Amino acid sequence: MRRFEYHEPTSLKEASQLLTSLGEGAYFLAGGTDLFVEIRERLRQVRHLVNIKRVPGLDQIEWSDQTGLRFGAQVTAGQLEASGYLNGRYPNLRAALKALASIQVRNRATVVGNVCRASPSADTIPPLIADGAVIETYRPGGGRHIPLAEFFAGPGRTVLEPGEIVIAVTVPPPAQGSHRAYLKHGRRKAMELATVGVAVSLEVEDGLCTGARVALGAVGPVVLRAPQTEAILVGSRLDAAVLNAAAEQAMQECTPISNVRASAEYRREMVGVLTRRAVMLALEEAA
Amino acid sequence: MNKIHLEITVNGEARSMMVEGHRSLLDALREEAGLTGTKKGCDVGDCGACTVIVDGRPVNACLMLAVEAQGAEILTIEGLQPDPDTLHPLQEAFMEHGASQCGFCSPGILIMAKCLLDRNPLPSDEEIRFGLSGNICRCTGYTKIFDAIRTAGRRMAAARAQSVEA
Numbered sequence: 001m002r003r004f005e006y007h008e009p010t011s012l013k014e015a016s017q018l019l020t021s022l023g024e025g026a027y028f029l030a031g032g033t034d035l036f037v038e039i040r041e042r043l044r045q046v047r048h049l050v051n052i053k054r055v056p057g058l059d060q061i062e063w064s065d066q067t068g069l070r071f072g073a074q075v076t077a078g079q080l081e082a083s084g085y086l087n088g089r090y091p092n093l094r095a096a097l098k099a100l101a102s103i104q105v106r107n108r109a110t111v112v113g114n115v116c117r118a119s120p121s122a123d124t125i126p127p128l129i130a131d132g133a134v135i136e137t138y139r140p141g142g143g144r145h146i147p148l149a150e151f152f153a154g155p156g157r158t159v160l161e162p163g164e165i166v167i168a169v170t171v172p173p174p175a176q177g178s179h180r181a182y183l184k185h186g187r188r189k190a191m192e193l194a195t196v197g198v199a200v201s202l203e204v205e206d207g208l209c210t211g212a213r214v215a216l217g218a219v220g221p222v223v224l225r226a227p228q229t230e231a232i233l234v235g236s237r238l239d240a241a242v243l244n245a246a247a248e249q250a251m252q253e254c255t256p257i258s259n260v261r262a263s264a265e266y267r268r269e270m271v272g273v274l275t276r277r278a279v280m281l282a283l284e285e286a287a
Numbered sequence: 288m289n290k291i292h293l294e295i296t297v298n299g300e301a302r303s304m305m306v307e308g309h310r311s312l313l314d315a316l317r318e319e320a321g322l323t324g325t326k327k328g329c330d331v332g333d334c335g336a337c338t339v340i341v342d343g344r345p346v347n348a349c350l351m352l353a354v355e356a357q358g359a360e361i362l363t364i365e366g367l368q369p370d371p372d373t374l375h376p377l378q379e380a381f382m383e384h385g386a387s388q389c390g391f392c393s394p395g396i397l398i399m400a401k402c403l404l405d406r407n408p409l410p411s412d413e414e415i416r417f418g419l420s421g422n423i424c425r426c427t428g429y430t431k432i433f434d435a436i437r438t439a440g441r442r443m444a445a446a447r448a449q450s451v452e453a
Contacts, residue, residue: 006291006308006354033350036311037331049308053355078344102421103399105332107344108351190420191333 002039007050012138012165015052020163022048028165029053030073030113033105058167061085068173071111073166077124078106089174091285092127092182092199099123099184102191112166115148118156119193121218126199127182128171129215129223136168143167152222175211177204181282183274186261194218195262198250198274200282202233209233214246214275219254219267226253229275243279247272291354297322298366306353313337315353316363324364324394328423335422338395339363345402347421364394367401376439376446377401386435388426396422400436408444410436 007022009015019026025047029035038044052058058072063085071080077097080086086094100106100114100123114124115135125148133148139161148169151158160166174180182199186192197217203210212233214226229249236242256267290305297320304319313330316322316339328336330349337348340362367375377397380386387393396419403410403418410418415433424432 001309001311001314003307004309006352008354032352032355033332033347036350040331051352051355101332102335103402103418104335104338104345104347104421105350107346190417 001036002042002046004039004046005048007048008054009050009052010054010056012055012167013140015050015055016138016140016163016165018048018050022050026050030116031076031109033101033109034113034117052165060168065173067170069171070168072168073110073112075111076107077109077111077114078103080111081106090127090131090171090180092130092180092201092282093124093171095182096123096127096184096197096199099182099189099192099194112169115151115169116158116160116166118152118154118158118222120155120220120222121194121197122223123182123184123194123197123217125223126197126215126217127180127201128169129225130182130199130201130213131171131174131180132201132213133169133171135166136170138165138167139163149225154221175203177210178202179204179282179285181278181285183278183281185270185274193261196256196267196270196274197223198271198278200275200278202238202279202282204238204283207237209236209238214250214278216250216254216271216275219256219271221255224254226250226275228253233279238279238283243276246279247276250275293353293357295356295358296360298361298363308352308354310353311349312339312341312351312353312356312361313348315356316348316361319353322363322365326391326394328391333423334392335395335399335419336392338398338422340398340402345399362398364397367397375401376442377404377435380435380439380442381432384431384435384438386427386431392422392424392426396424396432400432400439404436404440404443408440408447410440 029049029051039046058074060072061083062070077100081097114122129149135146137143179202184194185196199215201213212230214229216224229246232246251268251272254271256264258264293306294303306315326336328334332347332350339348341359
């Protein structure tokens with residue numbers, strides 16, 4: 001591996017100060033499953049790594065009926081998947097975790113790291129956005145709560161300030177009549193980056209859709225909410241005509257590019273297919 | 288560059304070594320501990336040849352720093368055998384079925400198969416596929432590997448049933 005200096009702070013304050021004082025080329029290390037690859041392939045010039053895994057208090061997974069699910073920055077994808085808190089509540093996030101890389105990678109990769117890497121194709125981001133997740137940070141001047149939908153500034157970029165650390169993610173509890181799903185499209189089932197990812201989170205009362213959030217992954221510079229698609233779903237009975245209209249609208253709302261994994265045209269087409277399918281799957285999977 | 292004093296337990300044996308902060312667990316196991324059974328294939332977490340068990344969980348040793356394993360218990364392919372004269376049922380079955388060809392992926396696949404069978408000795412094909420989705424074999428087409436895992440699983444289940452009766 002390319003050489004770097006390794007640092008192991010034991011408090012948030014120390015970690016934040018280290019990152020700020022070490023300056024350019026200093027990065028936080030969580031799971032490392034993406035960062036080590038970037039270092040080896042020389043995609044990122046790293047002089048200092050500040051490992052946050054010895055900071056106490058960041059390894060918790062908690063559930064409360066009032067505030068929902070909360071998991072700390074050190075929680076791995078594998079731990080969250082195995083925790084049991086997702087069953088029946090967040091089937092979309094569960095599906096995203098299960099589709100992330102491999103078992104070995106999930107045992108190291110943190111969910112917060114997957115979010116902070118800010119890749120438009122990250123599996124955990126669409127379901128977390130569709131479920132209204134909020135980012136909790138530490139800052140020397142006082143931490144912030146940032147809705148995940150407002151967290152990303154572009155591919156690989158977030159609104160975090162230098163030295164600001166994400167300490168946890170909170171996902172509100174599912175409302176009555178919640179229906180959720182995440183569908184990932186790729187060439188194979190495992191060890192794959194999403195060509196398109198679609199998460200939907202619906203509230204349905206007596207067959208009437210009273211709430212909808214649709215998040216589209218890998219079809220824009222950041223994971224996108226599709227507000228006009230949501231508007232078509234809300235107030236409807238989610239019949240075939242509505243699903244077709246929503247699928248059409250989602251295709252209009254996304255802004256895909258062509259790259260090595262797929263063309264823009266193909267991605268747009270798949271957004272339509274997956275949006276329709278995700279709504280149907282969500283209706284089958286009562287949260 | 289400063290070296291860090293690392294204390295780990297590998298295959299039941301306490302090991303102490305000096306490693307640089309940027310060194311991967313894989314390099315430390317192969318070069319400092321001399322345990323070259325764990326293979327370096329892609330070195331970026333795609334191939335699974337470097338899979339080892341750290342504190343009960345399988346990980347890619349290439350995607351972890353050696354210093355991150357401070358105090359950990361590690362099982363490598365060298366520790367799969369219950370004792371020097373006895374092979375693990377998976378090793379027996381891999382030989383019987385010819386499940387190794389070039390053999391480079393075998394250490395990682397054996398470790399993942401052990402993780403799978405310890406939890407679920409009679410896995411379905413889908414469960415084997417899911418369990419091995421982080422491991423690449425370029426020779427066998429996986430058929431013989433699946434056959435060997437099913438055989439080993441059946442024997443492990445039978446042995447477990449027997450030890451419960453006894």
